[in-house]
Amino acid sequence: MASCAEILRSEFPELDGEMFAYVTGILHSGSADFESVDDLFEAVGELLQEVSRDSKDDEDIRDICQRMYNILHLDEENSRGCSQVLLDAPIQLSKITDNYDSGVDLLPTLLLKRDQNSMVNAKKLEKAEAKLKAKQNKRTERDSLNPAGLLVLEEASASQASSKKETRMESSGKNKSYDVRIENFDVSFGERVLLTGADLNLAFGRRYGLVGRNGLGKTTLLKMLANRSLRIPSHISILHVEQEVAGDETPALQSVLECDTTRESLLQEERELTARINAGKGQGTEGDRLSEIYAKLEEIEADKAPARASVILAGLGFSAKMQQQTTKEFSGGWRMRLALARALFARPDLLLLDEPTNMLDVRAILWLENYLQTWQSTILVVSHDRNFLNVVATDIIHLHSQRLETYRGNFENFMKIKEERLKNQQREYEAQQQYREHIQVFIDRFRYNANRASQVQSKLKLLEKLPELKPVDKESEVMMKFPDGFEKFSPPILQLDEVDFSYNPSHCIFRSLSVSADLESRICVVGENGAGKSTMLKILMGDLAPVRGIRHAHRNLKIGYFSQHHVDQLDLNISAVELLAKRFPGKTEEEYRHHLGSYGVSGELAVRPVASLSGGQKSRVAFAQMTMPCPNFYILDEPTNHLDMETIEALAKALNKFQGGVILVSHDECFIRLLCKELWVCENATVTRIEGGFDEYRDILQEQFRKEGFL
Template sequence: MSPAAVAVRRLRSPSVSRPGIMASYVDILKSEFPQIDTELFDYITGVLDSGGADFEDAEEVFEAVGGFLQEVSADAKNEDEIRDVCLQMFNCLKLNDCHGSQQQVLLDAPVQLSQINAHTTEIRDVQGIWMMKRPQNTTVDAKKLEKAEAKLKAKHERRNEKDSQKSSTPVVLEEASASQSSSKKEGRVDQSGKNRSYDIRIENFDVSFGERVLLQGADLSLSFGRRYGLIGRNGLGKTTLLKMLSSRSLRVPAHISILHVEQEVEGDHTKALESVLQSDTVREELLQRERTLNARINAGTGDGSESARLSEIYAKLEEIEADKAPARASVILAGLGFTPRMQQQTTKEFSGGWRMRLALARALFARPDLLLLDEPTNMLDVRAILWLENYLQTWASTILVVSHDRNFLNAVVTDIVHLHTQRLDSYRGDYENFIKTKEDRLKNQQREYEAQLQYRQHIQVFIDRFRYNANRAAQVQSKLKLLEKLPELKPLEKESEVVLRFPDHFEKLSPPILQLDEVEFYYSPEQRLFTGLNLSADLDSRICIVRPHLPQTGFSPGSSWFGESLTPINGVRQAHRNLKIGYFSQHHVDQLDLNVCSVELLANKFPGRPEEEYRHQLGRYGITGELATRPVASLSGGQKSRVAFAQMTMPCPNFYVLDEPTNHLDMETIEALAKALNKFKGGVVLVSHDERLIRLVCRELWVCEGGRVTRVDGGFDEYKHILHEQFRKEGYL
């Protein structure tokens, strides 16, 4: 047998990789069919091992392998006897599935892929190991083999289709609603068109999501030309408030234009640059009228007024600087990472993340009176974030942005709107000023409450002392009236502290536990990703990887380099045999079953444990009480991230690869995440654009660009300096 076949059998054979119960069906095969052909034995054990969890009954086992067993039966077993054998093997499979779900699959010897490659010219990548052609001299009936494989394939397709239909069944979610007090005078002024102010003031309004009240009796004031950061804990209703404003469920003067960057651009044959130009509806309408009038003049069907109307249109086009629009659109796209070639690509060629960037570019180009942004930095790399910060600093109209990026808020906003305890509080200044002012305000409120409490107690002592003294009756009554008139102050309700913890019950591993030596990655010879990659990591590592978003690849350095999602073409990737990696994907929400609650999600992923254990695990990440029993689809983005953290940490990995973990998390949770990673005794590789988290956690900074990976010794400050210099050279600053 060839070295490749030996390696495949080592990896696949139950008798090697799964000790104990799993070996029993191998014994059944050997004892019942001692004359079985080696190739056929490999095939049958491979089918039973790889598809064991999919067989629903013994009949399916018989359909898969029964025909072959009848052919090789030395004592000419009849069909019923073969079915009995299949039933025994099915029972073994089910027992192993129940008892072995938590076991590790260990090889009894290392598999040398380089040796396999050297002896087998058919193998071009790791997938080729499982796709090797069967030797032509096999004793297996090829037609029956093809028939059995086709039957198995059809069965898997039916099951996948059924699972897909089940998972695609939408969860009926509650809808958000808003109500507000209003006066007839305001309504008449708005409808008459006399209201030319671009300031927005919404008073005494409520916002609910189903039966949950998010805001009650709240006030919101947005002055034209100021930039507001909307902040608050996950799940309190920040995104819902933006939706209420964009849909005008909350009354915004009709003459104020609103753009909410919420959904990605629909993919079609429109070029990216043209898609951005089309977002300026005023310019597009004027150009369309110009084309229509010119067509009438050329066709000789006009009424003679076309020339005068064209002059008006040209004057308006000149007023809005329509001739400069393509250059302005190109600058915006370039700042957000679109190369000149990408600007000429059709929108359908872009992935979802790039279409979201395109939606942001359209909003920036259209320049609405009120721009609503919900976590705009989630879709951007560090370079694009720095460009956006500089671009928004000169924004002429009003912005309301929800963001978890502390540095972005400090660079962009002029005011903070804090959503908490079903109300909105406004603060002048950036986020750092908000923190300081909020602390001072809370201290003053606490002092005021304590002073009033002491004053009340002093008055109450006088009342209690002279309550039954006739000579002091008038004074007692005066004191009682004074108590009634005092405003009732409530003690401060402190927000609960967010605490995250990554379990680290594992033994110390000798370094290096992960190592890459002169490694090359690419999807194809024409699409090379990285060359000459040299990296090493151990349990003390805190490595941050920053990189531009690579167009159309969906490439993640963390999971691809240190995991197994991408196979190195050249070089060596080595990992400690006891290494256990936990991955957090930036697209983690797509990997969650939205139709079940968080408790069911963990139970499906890690079956056989008591419900209390699932609830305890979720509680470590703030998913407690009623939150744990809600459908995952109804949770906010930050709450879904916490569920994904709970799922990732349940197997207790000793090394984490976190790809954009801060997306949708509130600032308190980001701070808690940083503390948890610093306390964690294992290794961490962080792929992130969040400057705050990088500064708090990472000791090494690696930059991916131009197919190479470079360590930046000066850390994040040096990297930002490099980007600013690039902006100056490219004319963006």
Template sequence: MLWAHALFLWKSRCIMATYVDILKSEFPEIDTEVFEYITGVLDCGGVEFEDGEEVYDAIGGLLQGSSADCKNEDDIRDICQQMFNTLKLSNGHAASKQVLLDAPVRLSQISAECGESLTVDARKLEKAEAKLKQKQGRRNERDSQKTTNPLVLEEASASQASSKKDSRVDLSGKNRSYDIRIENFDVSFGERSLLQGAELSLSTGRRYGLIGRNGLGKTTLLKMLASRSLRVPAHITILHVEQEVAGDDTGALQSVLESDTVREGLLTEERLLNARIANGTAEGMETIRLSEIYAKLEEIEADKAPARASIILCGLGFSPKMQTQTTKEFSGGWRMRLALARALFAKPDLLLLDEPTNMLDVRAILWLENYLQTWQTTILVVSHDRNFLNAVVTDIIHLHSQRLESYRGDYENFVKTKEDRLKNQQREYEAQFQYREHIQVFIDRFRYNANRAAQVQSKLKLLEKLVNVRASVHRFPDNFEKLSPPVLQLDEVEFYYNTDQRLFTQLSVSADLESRICIVGENGAGKSTMLKLLMGELTPVNGIRHAHRNLKIGYFSQHHVDQLDLNVCSIELLLNKFPGRNEEEYRHQLGGYGITGELATRPVASLSGGQKSRVAFAQMTMPCPNFYILDEPTNHLDMETIEALAKALNKFKGGVVLVSHDERLIRMVCRELWVCEHGNVRRVEGGFDEYRDILQEQFRKEGYL
């Protein structure tokens, strides 16, 4: 019996290998990436296919595009059937298939070649089967936990191959290089592997942009470096701008000065020694030490530190008055700016920045670009702002497929080197999307069928194994009638929250269905307030708001998470907001924004920031508005989704008014630029280029550069 079982395993493995031969013989000129993708689908999902037609549904489109001799549809279906036959076990069933995938039997220990007489150690095979049962039991237990508690918190972890020689050199203090090289390391988040066998090299003085789709592990990698879970030489100082400054009675300027621990330590020691000298209790060596401290303070130009800290704060938008305010007086967004100012002032050997432009307005972003261009040590920055990356970085590190690839040059140079692969990536995306949809149809059809429960669970696991498809924004629906202008207007509007602070006086603006308007200005100038006046959420103190009777506004809030019910899944969220439609309509709506398959059934609270943004877009567009008002829509979106958003807005036939700091989005979409300042709004005729020139001139006049 055991001998027959072992022979069955060995024969089955031989059969499974032959679909590769079919693929190579029928499609000799197939692209390497397409070949790897197809074999990956068959490897991880082969036992799930029920017939040749399912194989065709999964990979038929890709095979059609890879056919040099233009095979017709029937030919492709025949080839898919042949591949299915190689995957199908000659006399197996569902339970046998599971054993085939998980059995820890080394075939090299059973037999080396076909036809050779087989001898099996019965005791070893029994142990292997016992291990398999234990493994399956643990897996079922994990699945049960996930089902009963989908919001279990997971933690990130990192591991790397260590060298005793490197450790000894690091501990001895002989390693004085400020270059960082981390080889053969893994990073995981819970049970999900983010990086495997990766390598990271950072040369001192260079500025690296870390890019990749949302959810692949960019932020987690920064955290692993900051916590030194990945080994960075001990003498290299690291600062990760991640959390806002704590609110207390410390002044903003003093908070920045205190981030230079060397200077603060010397000044504290100086005060103590001077006090002892004044009291007559100082010893001779202490007088000598005081002289050394003065020399060191002069060497680091400690007297110039307050001016340098003030320049950094001014560049990030802190007025002289704000610099004297205590940190507890600032909102969370301004405390994040303080955290960035502290990091810039402290000048660490390795500066880690995670989406620094999210907290800044256009003026502050432009200043930061200029400031970082002269940075002397190493920077690793995660950003979705391609213009910021082009202005700042010297190298790009691309995170994909659980590895890191480095490219010299800015983001545009990276894009040029990747252009040849875009067509292959698009084909991969389309094939995988089709395959995911096919699996999802099966899950939806038999989700509540007890007889199919095991198959549904198996399909769900397969769906999780597939790489997430590229998030996109297909288009904004625009099946509405034309409205005669003006469709939205503010006339001589005055507004204030209190009489001591008048935000707007005599504000007059108008927009129609042809409008593509971007509003810029410093934080606190009233941009979000102006959007709420346009929507009618706020009522003018004086003046008139006029809106066309058929105007239907879709609004995306800067704090869009507040618009979402976090306790339900995305499908339920749309059902509760727009009742009366079937589940497929809600799934279709979410799928247009990259929320597909199992993602749509997760609680919204468990989704990433970017995924929550896409759910908010799906909710906003469901009632088919004819005018969109968007407040910082690019926060938490990756570059691919921002590009897709810009293209969708350009195709949209209604009006658009947006507040954004993303230069790329502004240039791609907007035809008008309004600057919000000094209680009013003025139109900049020269667009974004003129606005940049105005800000650069201000920086030069005020000495911030």
């Protein structure tokens, strides 16, 4: 393989000696700081572009940087040997390296020695030098704070302009409004700016849906609001449903009731006063205080609280028996439901929900939709579920281009208004461009005509005064592709015949279960949590063996599995590229990056630690890992969790084009409608096929709600 110096000589023959020494010196001394090809490109790419005099575009320069990056990271010997190739001129690179490593500026020396006809200007050199120095300083600082070399994740931060008027009102206690107004604020995550100069206005009593692409900062914004990093009046109570309830001996129903701290403190005081009176230790004032407590308990309708808490728990799937179970008996998913139940019961002034439908089955989602429509205070919810936002949201806040835009109405209304706005902006931009061109033609035509000089000047001033409109900033289309890579084979492909299954003899999960699928199947499995959906998927994959009955799978069947707990399967301490290389060795970095790019994990995302990615980005990494061996059948358990709407739509299109079979568990109505031709309902220890698809299933659930008194 050619060395870095040889690559530079062959690709840039016009590179003068001093500049050649500078670039190779940076490659030699800064190789440890180049954590990705993007770092190397940032350090020398602009200089090389200047030298090439437009004979090479950014893509060509990046390819050259990729080749040099590969050499630098082959092994330690190559890394050291990169700049040890004999040069055409007697330049002492070791001195340049020594100066650079010791923190001495090598730039002034280079500029003094530089040939006056050098093809790179000094400002470009200064900029490259500053970038590399900043990166090296940051690395030094990070290493000093973290000598053990442990993974350190970036942290989010927020800042906003202060308003003297709001500060005065807050300190005087005169601000009684429950509206939230946050103006001119910034939010960053490490070095990445997520929002800049943004405004957020939440009117009390309205329900806002926060939408935007994965990784833009929706979850981070909720956290900044929840911990009051962004200023919110202190009298406004905030509750962010983020973490599952801790497991202890508290019954589920009592755990919810304890959220009402006012009621709990009054009841505790009432018990203490009654015990004192019964023990004959009263001082004569207990009776009056008890009367006050009873009056307050009646005022807050404390006697109705258990019934209200029970209704919320039942709506979220907790049976009467489950409501009496201790919180430690529940799995993580059920504890998250419990956290949601506590939030709904507490009724904060501002309720923050991050993907609440991820933890719920279709039945619970329908109940939550109905419940939130009568919510009295303010809601800000991040959700990828179009139908949920159509039913619940009164307003949509769109996060894009580091700003927030608010639209009145539900999600469908937002999409219509956004499209109309974009069309109008594009029409205005094109009209102005035509007008500018028309004026410019006149100026160019009569620029040197003395008789038209005053008119030309007038036109020039007119051009200067025109507001500068920008072209419409359209979001790039999300693309996903599932590789086929196999030959078709005849059925039967995958089937269960008269299968019984149980984890213990006292509780049968399935009895006489018979289902089958082929390479054209697009099947969605629905049902309440605990009905056995994930268990059936594991039986189909062969991970669980039936107690009775037969599982048949074609000998050439290769299954790709996506778990709803896919993050647990990823090594969070390494990058996505390293993860694929570790799991599927033998390919080049370009091949791994290309494969990741098929799922939207490109550029610096591919080389960042997986732990620093958003939930949706981690899901995309999991898709890339799952598809690397080119399966011919996919079994997917809740694949849409954490994905944004555009990615969900792209996922549905990719699976529709895939030349193989698909069985999935999902609660996302839009996704199910886009993809699935069959609907299997898991209930009563068996699976039933619904002929009318999702519409019929939804009608069945709504009828159940009416019978149970939820509607």
